[in-house]
Amino acid sequence: MMQLDVLDKNLIVKIKCDIDHHVTDKIKEKIERKLELLNLKNIIFDFERVDFMDSSGIGMLIGRYKFVDKIGGKIYVINLNPNLKPIIEMSGLKKIINFDCDLESVLKSQRKSKAE
Amino acid sequence: MKNKINIVMQSKSENESFARIVVAAFIAPLNPTVEELNDIKTAVSEAVTNSIIHAYQEKTGKIILTCEIFERRVKIIIKDYGLGIENIKKAMEPLYTSRPDMERSGLGFTVMQSFMSKVIVKSKKNFGTKVIMIKNLA
Numbered sequence: 331m332m333q334l335d336v337l338d339k340n341l342i343v344k345i346k347c348d349i350d351h352h353v354t355d356k357i358k359e360k361i362e363r364k365l366e367l368l369n370l371k372n373i374i375f376d377f378e379r380v381d382f383m384d385s386s387g388i389g390m391l392i393g394r395y396k397f398v399d400k401i402g403g404k405i406y407v408i409n410l411n412p413n414l415k416p417i418i419e420m421s422g423l424k425k426i427i428n429f430d431c432d433l434e435s436v437l438k439s440q441r442k443s444k445a446e
Numbered sequence: 447m448k449n450k451i452n453i454v455m456q457s458k459s460e461n462e463s464f465a466r467i468v469v470a471a472f473i474a475p476l477n478p479t480v481e482e483l484n485d486i487k488t489a490v491s492e493a494v495t496n497s498i499i500h501a502y503q504e505k506t507g508k509i510i511l512t513c514e515i516f517e518r519r520v521k522i523i524i525k526d527y528g529l530g531i532e533n534i535k536k537a538m539e540p541l542y543t544s545r546p547d548m549e550r551s552g553l554g555f556t557v558m559q560s561f562m563s564k565v566i567v568k569s570k571k572n573f574g575t576k577v578i579m580i581k582n583l584a
């Protein structure tokens with residue numbers, strides 16, 4: 331269903347299923363446990379293998395945004411499937427989450443701002 | 447082309463994907479575009495999820511899914527016998543949710559309305575809710 335990895339203090343969340351109400355609670359729990367355990371604050375969602383998402387996914391993303399925003403973290407979504415674009419546009423999530431990035435560009439900009 | 451299916455299912459979250467897949471398979475002979483198919487699957491998922499979370503909450507109840515095709519028109523009805531909606535107008539407002547505690551965003555009805563050609567909601571408190579959605583394919 332999902333795979334969690336850590337890279338440069340980012341939690342990489344690779345989801346491998348449709349995102350609906352059936353899976354959002356499990357995704358939420360796994361992410362929060364890992365963030366707390368490893369003391370991480372940024373989440374990079376890899377949506378390469380997500381062909382479908384409904385408003386349950388929007389709620390899940392907003393919830394994770396609120397969670398990391400409190401501790402100064404950020405949320406990124408990479409490899410967004412075109413199927414998900416209409417619902418993302420509608421949700422207004424683009425104001426708080428970066429959808430137009432790839433892994434390299436995220437890591438690069440983080441290393442740059444750290445060096446400064 | 448004219449065809450119709452009726453499916454009775456339990457209000458279990460596993461059936462959210464089942465409902466989407468059944469409808470997608472049923473309308474496949476109409477050759478919808480990828481976008482049309484995705485719009486319809488999302489709207490079905492929203493309505494079925496609402497019956498599961500809001501209508502029946504912790505209980506298990508019956509959800510009836512009807513899908514009818516007539517020429518290029520797809521009509522979908524999702525019906526439950528749950529809690530019902532007291533104020534439909536308010537429930538359909540964007541961002542309104544009665545369950546912010548569950549990480550709901552209040553976007554379900556807005557998604558249905560923007561992804562389908564027409565959405566009609568009929569509901570009676572303590573009797574249940576019926577969501578009728580129509581999509582005219584290109």
Ligand SMILES: Nc1ncnc2c1ncn2[C@@H]1O[C@H](COP(=O)(O)OP(=O)(O)OP(=O)(O)O)[C@@H](O)[C@H]1O
Pocket residue numbers: 385386389492496497500501526528529530531537538542543544545549550551552553554555556575
């Ligand atoms: N089948 C139903 N039975 C009872 N109440 C319902 C039903 N469908 C919707 N509602 C009510 O209408 C409100 C709005 O529904 P809508 O789908 O727009 O948002 P949501 O389900 O709360 O959040 P989201 O869909 O974004 O996860 C719900 O919070 C609920 O109070």
Ligand SMILES: [Mg+2]
Pocket residue numbers: 385492495496553554555
């Ligand atoms: Mg909903």
